[in-house]
Amino acid sequence: MxxxxxxxxxxxxxxxxxxxxxxxxxxxxxxxxxxxxxxxPLVWTLSGSLKPNGEIFTVPIQWIPETFRWENYSNMFSSFPMVRYALNSMIIVFFNIIFVLASSFVVAYGFARFKSPLNGPLFLIVLATMMIPEQVTLVPQFLLFSELGWVNTYLPLIIPSAFGVPFNIFLIRQFIKTLPKELDESAYMDGANSFQILIKIIAPLCLPIMVTIGIMTFNFHWNDFLGPLIYLSSPDNFPLQLGLYSLQGDREGLTDYGILFAASLTALLPPLLLFLFLQKHILAGIKIGGSLKG
Structure with missing residues (x-):
């Protein structure tokens, strides 16, 4: 050169x-x-949680309060039963996570490992249900749960999760299909049945995608407002998001937005802490989900 x-x-x-x-x-x-x-928006909410009402909606926005009103965070506990609402939310979230993971995992395992002439058509039917808008089924579901006497209970918010979630079934099925079938065959030769293979071999390998689905389920039901608004009427049963809505007065002047913003930020802490502690599993699940093949 x-x-x-x-x-x-x-x-x-x-x-x-x-x-x-x-x-x-x-x-x-x-x-x-x-x-x-x-x-x-998050910074504005944090700033507003430390202000009196008169300083929150000023134009231009005053990002740093003139005087920090820390009592907003203590007053929110006396303004409404926040601890009770948070416990109600945790009950709904806990059972939904258990039911969603268990049902979706079992159904996905069946679609991924058991061969049947109906396997493909049934899986297409499951995927087709994802195309139905949630709003279309609201009235029929309400009428059904009303006839069962479940209105103003947590059952309409929990029981549907026991029948699996199509999107989660799809994710778990696609992940299980990437696992070598030789693992199942070796276990069969050692005398294990399908349930033992599911629990002892497949389940541990599916931990990243299961954690990711668990986080998504937590976020959805922790932040769910429409479902509780439709089915719950007793304030004692309100979850946190519906309880926050009850903080708003009939007129703007009756609403203490400083306390409302403080309560909203406090309600944001559980999903945020959950992400911080489980972010490795979440990122692993995202990488796995991005690499899945049909």
Whole structure:
């Protein structure tokens, strides 16, 4: 290679490095800018939780309170039974996670490992139910649960999860299909039955995707507002999100938004802490979900 060719190649490498550096800087500017935009509502809520009503909706926005009103966080416990509402939410979330994981896992295992002429059509029917908007089934479900006497109880918010969730069934089935069938065959040869294989072999290997589904289920039912609003009428049964709604007065002037914002931030803590403690499993489940093949 001549000296001229060496100089040209060095210049090209420098140009490539400059281009890669510029692209990297642009990427980080975009990510930081997007993060700031998405964090603004949370920062505004945090700021409003430390202000009196008169300072919250000022224009332009006053991001830093003149005087920090820390008593908003103590007053929220005396303004409404937040602990009771949080416990109600935990009851709903706990049983939904148990039922969703158990039912979806068993059904997905059947679709992934057992061969039958009806396996494919039944799986397509399960996927087809994902195309039905939730709003279409609200009235028939309410009439059904009303006839069963389940209105104003947690049963309409919990029992449907015992029949599996189509999207979760799809995710778990696709993951199980990536596991080598030789594991099942070896276990069969050692005398294990299908249930033992499911519990002792398949379940431990499915931990990342199961944790991810558990987190998604927690977030959905912890933040669910429409379901409790339809089926619950007694304040003693309200979950946290419906309890927060009860903090709003009939007129804007009757609502203490400082306490409402403080309670909203407090309600945000459980999902946030759950993500912080289980983020490794969640990221692993996302990577697995992105690599699944049909």
């Amino acid at each position: 001549s000296s001229g060719e060496v100089i040209v190649s060095v210049k090209e490498m420098k140009k490539m490095r400059r281009g890669e550096l510029a692209l990297l800087i642009l990427k980080y500017v975009f990510l930081v800018g997007g993060t700031i935009i998405f964090m603004l």
